[in-house]
Amino acid sequence: MSEPVRLSKRLIEQLGCSRREAELYIEGGWVTVDGIVVEQPQFKVQEQRIELLPGARAETLEPVTLLLNQPAGLDAETARASMTLASLSEAHREGVRPLHGHFARQACVAPLEAGASGLQLFTQDWRVTRKIDSEIRRLEQEYIVQVSGEAKASALERLARGVTYKGHELPKAKASWQSESHLRVALKNPQPGQIAQLCASVGLSVQGLRRIRLGGVPMGKLPLGQWRYVASSERF
Structure with missing residues (x-):
């Protein structure tokens, strides 16, 4: 031998x-x-x-961008390490060739605030990083917010006009009830703690925070803890 x-x-x-x-x-x-x-x-x-294999090409791998439905309580590095070939969403496997090289040098962009869950983005593509970093102030982000307390519809309408809470001017936000305990909130470039402050300004307390959209890219029906590729046709 x-x-x-x-x-x-x-x-x-x-x-x-x-x-x-x-x-x-x-x-x-x-x-x-x-x-x-x-x-x-x-x-x-x-x-x-x-x-x-048929169609083989000796070419450098094109950089990819990955979207993870991150569980609450993970930091970005632990979340990045959780993405493997096995945790690719079954519903998003068609038409892709997942490779080990796609997990190398993945950088987190527009990271979730500590304790939040939902859409977390990682990319190898400097063009995606540059676009998001340069446009983050204009990119609308959408969240599902679990809350306790009561607030009238008119109170939520105030958020769209802009409010001040404990001397801090907060960003304008579009908010509506999704259920008795969950708000749907959309705003631009929220800083850590600002969504909690927005809710507190209308008498609500945040119990959980889940991001479902970043700019023009929604998380979609992605199971918790699983990830998918961001298609080249998707635009932030």
């Missing part, structure tokens, strides 16, 4: 390609070992069958 060698080396021997091309084929998910896709160039092989 031959000595184990790196998968990239074996591919170079088979294809006559360069080392970089071999690495790109492998990292792009185009190489199988005995029928199983392997994405690590350093993976050791011996006599296994090494094949290149």
